[in-house]
Amino acid sequence: MTAEAPASPLLSYGRLVPVTVHFDDLDALGLLHDARCPVMVERAWAELWTEHGFRFEGDGAAAGEACNAVKELTITYEAPVTRPGAYAVHLWLDRLGTTGLTYGFRFCSADGATTYAHGTRALVRLDSGTLRPAPWSDTFRTAGRALLRSTD
Numbered sequence: 365m366t367a368e369a370p371a372s373p374l375l376s377y378g379r380l381v382p383v384t385v386h387f388d389d390l391d392a393l394g395l396l397h398d399a400r401c402p403v404m405v406e407r408a409w410a411e412l413w414t415e416h417g418f419r420f421e422g423d424g425a426a427a428g429e430a431c432n433a434v435k436e437l438t439i440t441y442e443a444p445v446t447r448p449g450a451y452a453v454h455l456w457l458d459r460l461g462t463t464g465l466t467y468g469f470r471f472c473s474a475d476g477a478t479t480y481a482h483g484t485r486a487l488v489r490l491d492s493g494t495l496r497p498a499p500w501s502d503t504f505r506t507a508g509r510a511l512l513r514s515t516d
Contacts, residue, residue: 375476377513378456381408382474387448396445401481402437405469408453416507425492429504432487435464439483450474457511463497464488468513 383404391397413419413429420430445451454470464487471481491498500508 375454378454378468378511379412380452380454380472380476381412382450382452383408383471385445385448385451390446390448394446396480398441401441401471402439404451405453405455405471405483405485408455408469409467412455413507416504418504418507427492429489429500431490431492431498433490435486435488437483437485439481441481443478443480445471445480451480452476455511456513457508458484458513460500460505460508460512462499465500465508467511 385396385400385404389396389400389404410419418429420427452472452474454472454476456468457465458468459466466484466486468484469482470476470479472479489498489500490496
C-alpha cells in the first residue's frame with residue numbers, strides 16, 4: 365500500500381454508492397480489514413440491483429438473477445483506510461455476456477476523488493434447480509447495459 369491514495373478522474377461512467385466504514389471494520393492496526401472491502405463492494409451492488417428490482421429474499425428457487433456464483437475476484441489495495449466514516453464504492457460493468465458478467469469497482473472517498481482499492485469480479489448466472497449457467501433476463505440486461513463502461 366502507498367502512503368497516499370491516488371486521485372481519480374471525475375466519475376464519467378457507472379454509479380457511486382455510499383458506504384460506511386464502522387469502527388469494528390478496522391483491524392488491530394486501525395486499518396480497514398482486507399476482507400471487509402469486498403463485503404462492502406458486495407453490499408453496494410446489492411443496493412444498486414435492489415433499486416432495479418433484483419433482490420434475494422431467502423428463496424433460492426425464486427432468486428432469479430440473484431442466483432449467481434463468483435468465478436473470479438481480483439482486488440488491489442492502493443492506500444489504507446485508517447478511520448471510520450463515509451466512503452463510497454464506484455461500480456460499473458466491464459462485460460455483460462449471455463450468462464456471465466464482469467464488473468469493476470473502486471473503494472473510494474465519498475466524493476469518488478480518492479481511490480483506496482480497485483478490482484474486478486466475474487459472476488455466472490445460475491439456474492437454481494440445476495446450478496448450471498443460465499441466461500440473464502432481458503430486464504436485467506437492460507439495467508446492466510446502463511452500467512457498461514465505454515471502451516472508446
